[in-house]
Amino acid sequence: MSVLVVGVSHKSGPVEVLERLTLDDDGVRKLVTDLLDTEHVTEAVVMSTCNRVEIYVEVDRFHGSVEDVSRLLSERADMTTADVVQHLYVHYDEAAVAHLFSVAAGLDSMVVGESQVLGQVRRALRSAQGLGSVGPALNVLFQQALRVGKRGHAETDIDRAGPSVVAAALDHAESTVGPFADRRALVVGAGAMAGLAVAALDRRGATEVLVVNRTQERAEVLAAGVGGQAAALYTLPQLLTEVDIVVSCTGATGVVIDAGPVAAALRSRGNGDGAADRPYAIVDLAMPHDVDPAVADLPGVSLIGIEILVRALADSPVAADAEQVRAIVAGEVAAFRASRAAARVTPTVVALRSMATEIVAAELDRLDGRLPELDPATHKELEQTVRRVADKLLHAPTVRIKELADRPGAVSYADALAELFSLDQGAVEAVTRVDEPSLAVERSADSQRIPGRQGADRLTTSDGSSRPEGAES
Helix, strand or coil: CEEEEEEEECCCCCHHHHHHHCCCHHHHHHHHHHHHCCCCEEEEEEEECCCEEEEEEEECCCHHHHHHHHHHHHHHCCCCHHHHHCCCEEEECHHHHHHHHHHHCCCCCCCCCCCHHHHHHHHHHHHHHHHCCCCHHHHHHHHHHHHHHHHHHHHCCHHHHHHHHHHHHHHHHHHHHCCHHHCEEEEECCCHHHHHHHHHHHHCCCCEEEEEECCHHHHHHHHHCCCCEEEEHHHHHHHCCCCCEEEECCCCCCCCECHHHHHHHHHHHCCCCCCCCCCEEEEECCCCCCECHHHHHCCCEEEEEHHHHHHHCCCCHHHHHHHHHHHHHHHHHHHHHHHHHHHHHHHHHHHHHHHHHHHHHHHHHHHHHHCCCCCHHHHHHHHHHHHHHHHHHHHHHHHHHHHHCCCCCCCCHHHHHHHHCCCCHHHHHHHHHHHHHHHHHHCCCCCCCCCCCCHHHEEECCCCCEEECCCCC
8 A cells, every 4th residue: 555645736736726626624525535435545635725735545556546536636626637637746655755744844835834834734634534534554644744844843944934035025015115114004814924924014113004804803913913903804995095015915715906906096096097106015925826916017016926035035044944844854754764664574573473482382382292301490491592592593584674674676575584484474464454553553753654666657747746657747
């Protein structure tokens, strides 16, 4: 069994495709049910946010699984498979592990290192647990991914990425509208990025900070922290006429600020021909974007998008932080692979030692029958000697098989060991059945490897993702 991930994100698909594919809770539940009804899927976790929709499944084969998952995702979006597949990325086995770890660490986010994705990964896992669609394989994998994400934030300064983006955005805005000391600002949204924007605007001396959000209570909490004002979302068109700087960072899947209301706001501020008496800056920190791109064509408006900001920070200290997190992810993937490989040979090792124990016990019984006059002390010494010999003979091969298990290649050392010692396959499978449930709990904090086919099944695409060999592109 191996892990497969099929997904689309802000990096691989346009906003309109993401909006069609994004699932609500009911959509996730139905998709998970359909996934488990397919021939090759045994476990499933679906992560659906405004920036990505990813399906993680434990499967017994690759090609049929990719086709089934892609088809079901397309059906949920009411799109043809051909229209969806061109935007999908596919990762299998170790590449799937590396992808999830990178997502949890914030390396695949538009703003590298943003911490909200950790909550999204956790919610996806909890949802799958509630639906009963996650078992030992994906439970261990997602628990480990959460630990990797936490490591990245605890051991590096990657948390400064978000504030750096906000600071860069406000630097651009200040170069357009001038010092904030006599400017009013409007923040649309009430999430983590909005909180950073509100605090930064206040520090830079904005005359007043207004906060608008779909849930007004959350807007009130943010605004109160800086002595600002909160307003209902329906008042947004009017508020656009009263401010000089707008920062939008909602989690909406569609446009929040259309060009029409902005044009009307400019006319109210200006001389009626669409030009403003004073410069006007709109910062769009959302992905997908909150602001209609047509706003950039309006006279007197400077539209600052997150893509420009991310590129501007490419050579900043944030980039070095991201490299540190990548190193953490690479190490965790390697540890996961090694531990999982060692776990795969454990049933064979246990079966071998069980066989040796039975042979020793049988020989000791035979000795008792042939030499019944042995005194207890001598009998005990003989028993210990025989057991030590057996243990020493088995020690080297059992240690060596765990060392060799993680080596690439076609050789199955566990199968070779079973063949050399004529182990009963039923005994090995019995150990596997007993051991696997405990692995999910006992090793949830450790690294494991997802076994499966080698990288020959994957082709690297131009965007760095992996696609199955022969799949549509």
